[in-house]
Amino acid sequence: MTVQFVGAGPGAADLLTLRAAAALRAADVCLYAGTYIDEGVLDHCRPDARLVDTQHLDLDGIIAEITDAHTEGLDVVRLCSGDPSLYSALAEQTRRLDAAGVPWDVVPGVPAYAAAAAELGVELTVPEVVQSVVLTRVQARSTAMPPAEALENFAATGATLVLHLAITRIRELAERLIPTHGADCPVAVVANASRPHRVELRGTLADIADSVEAAGLRQAAVILVGRALDRPGSAESWLYASDPERESKRRRHA
Numbered sequence: 001m002t003v004q005f006v007g008a009g010p011g012a013a014d015l016l017t018l019r020a021a022a023a024l025r026a027a028d029v030c031l032y033a034g035t036y037i038d039e040g041v042l043d044h045c046r047p048d049a050r051l052v053d054t055q056h057l058d059l060d061g062i063i064a065e066i067t068d069a070h071t072e073g074l075d076v077v078r079l080c081s082g083d084p085s086l087y088s089a090l091a092e093q094t095r096r097l098d099a100a101g102v103p104w105d106v107v108p109g110v111p112a113y114a115a116a117a118a119e120l121g122v123e124l125t126v127p128e129v130v131q132s133v134v135l136t137r138v139q140a141r142s143t144a145m146p147p148a149e150a151l152e153n154f155a156a157t158g159a160t161l162v163l164h165l166a167i168t169r170i171r172e173l174a175e176r177l178i179p180t181h182g183a184d185c186p187v188a189v190v191a192n193a194s195r196p197h198r199v200e201l202r203g204t205l206a207d208i209a210d211s212v213e214a215a216g217l218r219q220a221a222v223i224l225v226g227r228a229l230d231r232p233g234s235a236e237s238w239l240y241a242s243d244p245e246r247e248s249k250r251r252r253h254a
Helices: 018-026 059-071 090-100 112-120 151-155 167-181 208-215 244-252
Strands: 003-007 029-032 050-053 076-080 104-107 133-137 160-164 186-191 199-204 221-225
Touching: 003 018, 003 090, 018 076, 018 104, 029 059, 059 076, 059 090, 090 104, 112 160, 112 186, 112 199, 112 221, 133 151, 151 160, 151 167, 167 186, 167 208, 167 221, 186 208, 199 208
Parallel strands: 003 076, 003 104, 029 050, 029 076, 133 160
Antiparallel strands: 160 221, 186 199, 186 221
16 A cells, blocks of 8 residues: 655645546545645545544654554555645655655645736746746744745845745745835735635735735735736747747847
């Protein structure tokens, strides 16, 4: 039997991948975080599947559930919100499974930042404005950030910033970003992206904290910061240029 870490996507049951839905239909046991996973996602599970809400379990308790099910010869899905490659505790869970001799694999999911960008109708990489995206978080009641990954270091690059697990500190974050981005830099906050009760807030670094606090947002929100959010400029990608070489020469001599 194999344990599958499955990306549940941003919340909407119809944003699961086909592979994720198939894994849920085949699972005898499904572990999920009730704080972040919609009931609609769990509807993909069989009626006789054992569903385990992990929001009140520590890491050892989660691993015990997985290893016990594996010992019983049961197929197990461990649902991760968004995509397992980001902030899913995949590393520490799989280390323990390796030590226990339990095989596992990963099914990717739609990440929350992609769903947020879709809700906003924006591309995060705009030609001649920004061509990089930084996915990061800040330290609160969590493990320490590596010193080189200070928010100010990422901000200095001018990349579009996507901040996870940071909504309760948005006022502090805005103040830290104003020196590099300017008070008028556009910001968007999307909570519960793709779900019926989603919340979308737009503003600038000068006023977004007021909007967030007024809305009472506390979790399941992604913060996006950068000029790309204004859909600026008229530059176009060379990808679809009729003559990319001529376009390159024209721009070099412009």
